[in-house]
Amino acid sequence: MSASTPLLISPNSVLANALLRSVDILRPRIQATRPKRIEFVVGTQINGAPHLGTNLVQTTAFLLAQVARREFSVETSVRFGALDNAPHDVVLDPETHHAYQQTYFHALGKAGIGDLIGTYYRAFFDSLSEAASTDYTLETYTDQQAAPGFRAEFLRTLERLEEIRWWMAPSHGVVHTRLPCPECGWAEKRAERTKLVGLGEEGARFTARCFDHGAYEVDVDPETDAYLDLATLYRNLVKERLLGRDTETMHVMLKGGDWAFGCQLVDGALGVIGTPGHQMPLRIFTPQVLAHTGAKLSKSLLRERGKGALPADVEPWMLDTTTWPGGTDHYVDVLLWLVGELLTDPKHFFRSFTVKELGRLMTNRPADLEQRPRAHEMGIYKRYFDLIKAGTKTTEIRVNDSSRQRLKVGDLLRFRCRDEEVLTRITRIARYTDFEEMFDHEPLSSVNPTATREDQLRNIREIYPPEREALGVVAIGIELATPALPVESVS
Ligand SMILES: [Zn+2]
Structure with missing residues (x-):
């Protein structure tokens, strides 16, 4: 093209x-x-x-x-x-x-x-x-x-059931909490006869009816193993509310575009139970x-x-x-x-x-x-790309994040720069605590034949801030795998 x-x-x-x-x-x-x-x-x-x-x-x-x-x-x-x-x-x-x-x-x-x-x-x-x-x-x-966290979050929403039930079920206000019969595992689909009869510090008690085994009771607390089958909207409310509490990991929900309509109801419920702004779910609709x-x-x-x-x-x-x-x-x-x-x-x-x-x-x-063979891929600046393509740069330096930890000797590694790419094979892997230690061991000219150690250190630290360098450093030995060909359709 x-x-x-x-x-x-x-x-x-x-x-x-x-x-x-x-x-x-x-x-x-x-x-x-x-x-x-x-x-x-x-x-x-x-x-x-x-x-x-x-x-x-x-x-x-x-x-x-x-x-x-x-x-x-x-x-x-x-x-x-x-x-x-x-x-x-x-x-x-x-x-x-x-x-x-x-x-x-x-x-x-x-x-x-x-x-x-x-x-x-x-x-x-x-x-x-x-x-x-x-x-x-x-x-x-x-x-x-x-998981106890999920069940505890569910119990917290029960305390606010009056406020959320019309968001979870705008047409009739009946939330579909399915608690399967302990005898046979079947549950009333629309939970018509499933009733919350008790809610306290220790958990929740429901009564329900099986078409085969009659009336039964189910206790839900963070530790019990009673199966909790929440309908789609309610499951999303509990899951997103729980994930939003995580202060270290940011969770991003990926959802098909048709979900954009339904999420209004989940957001309504998250709003009325007072979910803080920075805990509201992040969603990307595909x-x-x-x-x-x-x-x-x-x-x-x-x-x-x-x-x-x-x-x-x-x-x-x-x-x-x-x-x-x-x-x-x-x-x-x-x-x-x-x-x-x-x-x-x-x-x-x-x-x-x-x-x-x-x-x-x-x-x-x-x-x-x-x-095209499967290969790891890395973007790279033009000046380094040209050195790799010419075969004079035989060591590439990166911080040792999760994607670099997958690199193995013998794997293919494709470098991309704008519309060009070059395929290499990994000949060796060496890991170091920081860039200083790396340059103590790696031949300078194989990383960049045209710059001094001081220049190279300065350049690489402009790319990687200290918190990235703290992940550790990986030196990747490479050799050209095939003659480099430009690829037209990559933009
Ligand atoms: Zn049953």
């Missing part, structure tokens, strides 16, 4: 107009609270194979973690929440016609959930993690609700993937209306991404390229895309994307 025909054209918007880069949306909070770490949080219902929209949100989490680490000089990671409380089965009570549901966790058990995550997500996340040099953790909703009608691409549409409801532009892999015609690494590399393109301009990122337009973008991906 030539530089004269842009890949993407997007109109301006209020948000895009306010930002130079999409990641700048995090800057006000970072300036105000100076977090030690940023964690990008993404939750996914694990009810079967992921579709493109789901994988786009997840890919964005990893890519933004990588971008934010560089931009804000702070450690970043991704936390993936596998929502195993998604309904697996719903049945109607034959007498009352109340709906009862069983979660994926209750239907499949812990091992079954582990298998499901393994089938659909583990390889995808491992590949994303490697390509974006970003660590991730994985937790299920079942783990989350069992591009929605739309059918030609403008409706969100969804598997439920397919389930309810059959294949006929799908527009011709929808390719099978878009609805079940495990059918992508290629390996996981290839799929991940294409997605990272795509999201990378969207992130080049806030106008491209804070908007929606039809499947047809996304299909067109994917078709216009660089022809060599398939052949």
Whole structure:
């Protein structure tokens, strides 16, 4: 693709107009609270194979973690929440016609959930993690609700139930707190007969009715193991309120764009329970993937209306991404390229895309994307880039942050400078406590053949402030891996 025909054209918007880069949306909070770490949080219902929209949100989490680490000089990671409380089965009570549901966790058990995550997500996340040099953790909703902090936060919201219930359920004011029957694990879907009967220092007591086992009582306190299945809005309220209390790690929720509507209700509830401004959730809404009608691409549409409801532009892999015609690494590399393109301009990122337009973008991906070997990537100034390309700079110096700790001898390392890149192979790795110690051991000329030790120290300390140098220093031995070729389509 030539530089004269842009890949993407997007109109301006209020948000895009306010930002130079999409990641700048995090800057006000970072300036105000100076977090030690940023964690990008993404939750996914694990009810079967992921579709493109789901994988786009997840890919964005990893890519933004990588971008934010560089931009804000702070450690970043991704936390993936596998929502195993998604309904697996719903049945109607034959007498009352109340709906009862069983979660994926209750239907499949812990091992079954582990298998499901393994089938659909583990390889995808491992590949994303490697390509974006970003660590991730994985937790299920079942783990989350069992954590004392989450349960304590839930109990605190119960004290304010009168204030939040209309935000959580604006049409009828009944909050859906599902407490599955201890005998069979089924729970009333809309919690019609689930009552809070006691609330005190020691916890909460609920009564509920099972369609099979009759009335039962459930005690919820931070230590009990009674399963707490909160409906989507309430779960988000408790989770975001809890994460907002963390003073060291800043949490950023990644959500599909359709969530922007629903978050108004969560914010209403956070407001009435007096959540301080700097504890309000930070959220980044990712591009929605739309059918030609403008409706969100969804598997439920397919389930309810059959294949006929799908527009011709929808390719099978878009609805079940495990059918992508290629390996996981290839799929991940294409997605990272795509999201990378969207992130080049806030106008491209804070908007929606039809499947047809996304299909067109994917078709216009660089022809060599398939052949490009997986490599760590680093941006670098032009003067150093030229020395590497000429083969005269054979040691690169960086601070030893989480992405550098992944470097291994033999790995490929791609240096980028504007439109150029050069591929190298790592020949050795040496770690030091600071730049002084590093220069005591590393041959000066291999770092920069044209500058003195004093000049080099001054230059590198202009790039890395003391708090970054405190992470330690890594010297990376490199050799050219292939002849350097300019890449046209990188902007
Ligand atoms: Zn039961």
